[in-house]
Amino acid sequence: MTYQAAPSRYIKMIYNKCGTSGLKLPAVSLGLWHNFGDDTPHDTKRALCHTAFDLGITHFDLANNYGPPAGSAETAFGEILKHDFKAYRDEMIISSKAGYLMWEGPYGEWGSRKYVIASCDQSLKRMGLDYVDIFYSHRFDPETPLEETMGALDHIVRSGRALYVGISSYNSEKTRQAAAILKEMGTPFIIHQPSYNILNRWVETDGLKDTLVELGLGSIAFTPLAQGILSKKYLQGVPQGSRAAQGKSLDPVTITPKALGSVQALDAMAHARGQTLAQMAIAWVLRNGQITSALIGASKPEQIIDCVGALENLTFTTSELAEIDAISEEKDINLWAQSSMSQ
Numbered sequence: 001m002t003y004q005a006a007p008s009r010y011i012k013m014i015y016n017k018c019g020t021s022g023l024k025l026p027a028v029s030l031g032l033w034h035n036f037g038d039d040t041p042h043d044t045k046r047a048l049c050h051t052a053f054d055l056g057i058t059h060f061d062l063a064n065n066y067g068p069p070a071g072s073a074e075t076a077f078g079e080i081l082k083h084d085f086k087a088y089r090d091e092m093i094i095s096s097k098a099g100y101l102m103w104e105g106p107y108g109e110w111g112s113r114k115y116v117i118a119s120c121d122q123s124l125k126r127m128g129l130d131y132v133d134i135f136y137s138h139r140f141d142p143e144t145p146l147e148e149t150m151g152a153l154d155h156i157v158r159s160g161r162a163l164y165v166g167i168s169s170y171n172s173e174k175t176r177q178a179a180a181i182l183k184e185m186g187t188p189f190i191i192h193q194p195s196y197n198i199l200n201r202w203v204e205t206d207g208l209k210d211t212l213v214e215l216g217l218g219s220i221a222f223t224p225l226a227q228g229i230l231s232k233k234y235l236q237g238v239p240q241g242s243r244a245a246q247g248k249s250l251d252p253v254t255i256t257p258k259a260l261g262s263v264q265a266l267d268a269m270a271h272a273r274g275q276t277l278a279q280m281a282i283a284w285v286l287r288n289g290q291i292t293s294a295l296i297g298a299s300k301p302e303q304i305i306d307c308v309g310a311l312e313n314l315t316f317t318t319s320e321l322a323e324i325d326a327i328s329e330e331k332d333i334n335l336w337a338q339s340s341m342s343q
């Protein structure tokens with residue numbers, strides 16, 4: 001059946017300016033890291049994308065390696081673009097990234113000019129696009145001069161392959177250096193993509209969050225639900241079909257009784273606020289306007305509907321914030337720590 005976007009799609013969504021740039025991003029964006037590989041039925045992927053777009057989620061985030069197998073999420077999204085979203089391309093912000101292992105040999109990962117540009121071309125081909133709206137360096141490469149990786153991003157924009165560029169999981173210091181290089185070249189560098197949630201606050205301790213505001217950069221926080229831990233789903237064990245049950249990126253070992261104790265306390269708080277825990281976790285990420293967008297993932301359309309409901313209450317009292325601070329000591333579940341710690 002031909003997809004028709006909901007006429008109501010722009011009524012409830014909040015759009016935030018991405019730093020000092022002219023681009024606005026939805027307060028909630030959808031990432032295609034999980035549930036868009038060949039192991040998920042195509043109809044599920046379509047339903048997720050349709051639900052998101054109908055709710056005003058204009059931003060879809062991908063990367064070369066999303067799948068499994070790597071590349072299949074971009075291929076699937078390309079199909080959806082072609083068959084369902086063709087008429088809406090100019091209403092969408094599509095991003096992709098290069099940095100993690102994509103193909104064999106010395107040119108298939110990290111940050112060389114050779115890899116980053118070739119990978120961008122492959123992503124465009126898989127998605128059937130002439131350009132992406134944002135192209136990211138997915139992780140800092142300690143073995144490649146930063147000038148080379150940033151130069152590759154600059155080339156990607158100048159050659160028409162992307163409109164804007166971003167970096168992901170770079171720490172505050174590397175972000176400052178990258179920003180200085182890109183400023184010198186006049187590259188439209190507008191966004192950083194770090195992990196950030198109640199159980200993983202490295203962007204605060206590292207100073208990155210304040211650095212981004214100071215540099216006028218936007219930010220899109222990935223894993224705002226700690227891959228689903230910040231919902232009720234793991235309180236009674238690991239349910240079948242959940243991410244922790246799949247043996248992929250969420251090791252059930254990280255869902256410790258201590259972490260679950262925190263989740264229980266947070267769930268009680270959310271209930272008192274009239275929100276689900278997932279909604280409160282998203283509202284918390286967006287709480288003081290420093291983060292442009294919360295980048296969620298979903299396995300079911302209902303989860304996206306629930307997450308967007310977070311926007312109905314983004315305000316926290318001082319005592320609620322203090323309670324969350326007390327609960328949310330770092331839980332060592334920042335899988336991206338290595339990239340952000342690289343010197």
Ligand SMILES: NC(=O)c1ccc[n+]([C@@H]2O[C@H](COP(=O)([O-])OP(=O)(O)OC[C@H]3O[C@@H](n4cnc5c(N)ncnc54)[C@H](OP(=O)(O)O)[C@@H]3O)[C@@H](O)[C@H]2O)c1
Nearest residue numbers: 031032033222223225226227228231242243296297299303
């Ligand atoms: N730059 C990077 O290095 C990097 C790394 C990781 C992710 N990302 C980006 O960030 C995106 C989001 O990451 P993520 O998927 O880990 O984010 P997340 O939002 O923290 O976790 C998503 C998972 O939480 C569960 N969930 C979502 N909404 C829910 C709700 N309302 N109630 C209960 N459970 C809910 C689902 O788990 P179940 O599947 O178990 O149902 C879903 O798959 C990725 O798709 C990707 O675009 C970027």
